[in-house]
Amino acid sequence: MKSIFHFFGCRFLSLVISTLIFNIIFWFLSGFSLAHIYRCKDPETGEEFFTNSQKFLSTVSCQLVLKERPKILKNLSFKPSGTNFSFYTKVPSEYEEWFERIGRAFSLDPALLKAIAKVESSFNPRAVSPKGAMGIMQLMPQTARLVGVEDPYHPLENLKGGAKYLRMLLDEFQDLTLALAAYNAGPEKVKTYRGIPPYPETQNYVKNVLYYYSLFKR
Numbered sequence: 001m002k003s004i005f006h007f008f009g010c011r012f013l014s015l016v017i018s019t020l021i022f023n024i025i026f027w028f029l030s031g032f033s034l035a036h037i038y039r040c041k042d043p044e045t046g047e048e049f050f051t052n053s054q055k056f057l058s059t060v061s062c063q064l065v066l067k068e069r070p071k072i073l074k075n076l077s078f079k080p081s082g083t084n085f086s087f088y089t090k091v092p093s094e095y096e097e098w099f100e101r102i103g104r105a106f107s108l109d110p111a112l113l114k115a116i117a118k119v120e121s122s123f124n125p126r127a128v129s130p131k132g133a134m135g136i137m138q139l140m141p142q143t144a145r146l147v148g149v150e151d152p153y154h155p156l157e158n159l160k161g162g163a164k165y166l167r168m169l170l171d172e173f174q175d176l177t178l179a180l181a182a183y184n185a186g187p188e189k190v191k192t193y194r195g196i197p198p199y200p201e202t203q204n205y206v207k208n209v210l211y212y213y214s215l216f217k218r
Contacts, residue, residue: 091216092123098156105160106167112176113163115212116183119205120162125155137162180206 091099091114099117103110120138121127133140135158144152147168149161169179169187181196182189184205189197196206 091118095123095155095159098159102159102163106163108163108167108170109213109217111216112209112213113159113166114216115209116162116166116180117159118212118216119208125153125158134158137165139165177206177210180209 095117099110099113102108103113117123117136120133121136123136125136127136127138128134129138131140134144134152136155137158139147139149139152139158139161141152143165144158144161147161147164149157152158152161166179166183169182170176172187173179173182173190177196178190181202185197185199185202189199189202196203
């Protein structure tokens, strides 16, 4: 009788421990999941904004623009292009006026330019990617030549070039998410796939720019 009691007692204890471990793992992994990105429109002001929070869905009109990848673990290793990436969102004070002025010059939201600079280089004017992209907006050499940038490591000149290139992409694709995908992967790739290319780097890049865009906009 004692051995039977001991057997069922051990089975019960094992079940409790297994359940506890499962709940801890589930709670831990759920902290890494990223929400879908939505384009929302305020019905009162008509202003459009991007968000990854579902709390707006019941109060404003929202459209899903980028869906979270189904496998949670794949999100643990994603990283936008560029170097010195961190989750620090403060813009260097000396750049604030530049973003405002250049944004007006190219009819771009300064918050959008800040988001791209954040994801590309984390505002580091000396950043160089493994592929050779340079400066605060991470311009490839051929892109820098296209937009007339002579010194890609000069933050103001690089920012002007990046804004000019983004303006060109927006005019071509007439869609923000496609323009961002083209900024990362190249316009030819977007045309080939008729949408955001199926590259994890590009998909994560668009998602991160939209995320920081929503932060800087607020």
